[in-house]
Amino acid sequence: MRTTGWVLLLAAGLASGLCSVAAQPSAPSDTTRTSASPRSPTPSPDVLEGRRGVFRSTPLFYVAGETATLHNRSGLNTPVTRLSMRTPVRRLSCEADWCRVRTDGGTTGYVAAEALSNMWIRVSKRERRIYVYRGAELVHAFQADMAYNSFADKKRNGGENRPDHWRTPEGTFYVVHKNPQSEFYKALVLNYPKVEDARRGLDAGLISRSQYEAIRQAQQEHRMPPMGTDLGGWIEIHGDGTGDATAWTQGCVAIRNAAMDVIWEQVRVGTPVLVE
Known part of the structure; x- marks a missing residue:
């Protein structure tokens, strides 16, 4: 199934890559910021539809x-x-517990309304904020703590001796797992590394052919990919953030616990996440 671009179409560990802290700054009292920021206008239709x-x-x-x-x-x-x-x-329409839909291939039918979602998340590394959308409507905006190196795209596992590689990967992802008992309050785990990351890693000699195949298989089956390769992993949106847009994670995006509580019930496994 095509995954790249469908985030936009919704008008739509540890040393081995886990987003642990190294001297995390103390967090002030938890407050939730849900109002839309003037700096974050609703994306234009061409952005929401994959720039087509x-x-x-x-x-x-x-x-x-x-x-x-x-x-x-x-x-x-x-x-x-x-x-x-x-x-x-x-x-196309909804009545009671059912919605009439049309697939990308043109098939029309009915599915249970509870099976559908149009929520998606945009992470702006430059602004150090995350934006939660329902279709084209911006419903939440939060300050977010980012990685030590918040400017570059992730290429490999950071590790204790490679802090420059404590980066957040850029591109289109989705929530592959929700962890209610995270070390950092609650966590939304993203499906990094993806096949394109694995292909790059294989070409660069960072992973083996068997590791590449394991990542490819996981993506096909919508499972968590292997997180322990030299590509890194365990990229999450999690709690225990300061709310002050600081840089302290090893690749994750951290928001305040109150903000996580706001989006926890709205975000589901499969929710698209655009990181840019």
């Missing part, structure tokens, strides 16, 4: 959490096909 310059009024959604069944009639046991997690669909 196409924007239709029909809202874009995706299958979140688990595989969903597409029915030819609502409320009846009339299955047509199965839609895997993160399958993009256009929601």
Whole structure:
């Protein structure tokens, strides 16, 4: 399934890569900042639709959490096909607990309303903020702590002797796991490394062919990829942030616990995350 660009289409450890701290600054009292910032206007339609310059009024959604069944009639046991997690669909209408949708391939049918989501997250490394959208609507904006090297894209595991590689990877990701008992309060784990990272790592001699295949297989099956290779891993949006847009993580994005509580129930496995 195509994954690159669908974040935009939604008008839509430790030394081995875990985002642990090294002399984390003390955090002030926790407050939540949910108002939209004047510096963060709603993205233009071409951004939201993968920069293809196409924007239709029909809202874009995706299958979140688990595989969903597409029915030819609502409320009846009339299955047509199965839609895997993160399958993009256009929601045509909703009634009660069912929504009529059209897939990217043109198939029309009904799915349970609870199976659909149009939430997505944008992380701005330059602004040190995260923005949470519902379709094209900006619903939350929070100050975020970033990695020590918040300017460069991630290429490999940082480790204690390579602090320059404590970086946050850039591109299109999704929440592959929600950890309610994180070392940093709660954590949304991203699906880094992806196949393109693995291909680059294989070409550079950072990972083996078997490690490449394991990452590729995990992506195909929407599972957490191997996190212990020299590409690094355990890139998360987690709590215990200072709220002051500081730089102390080893690649993660940290927000205040109150901010994490705000988005925790809204974000699901499969939620797209754009890091730029």
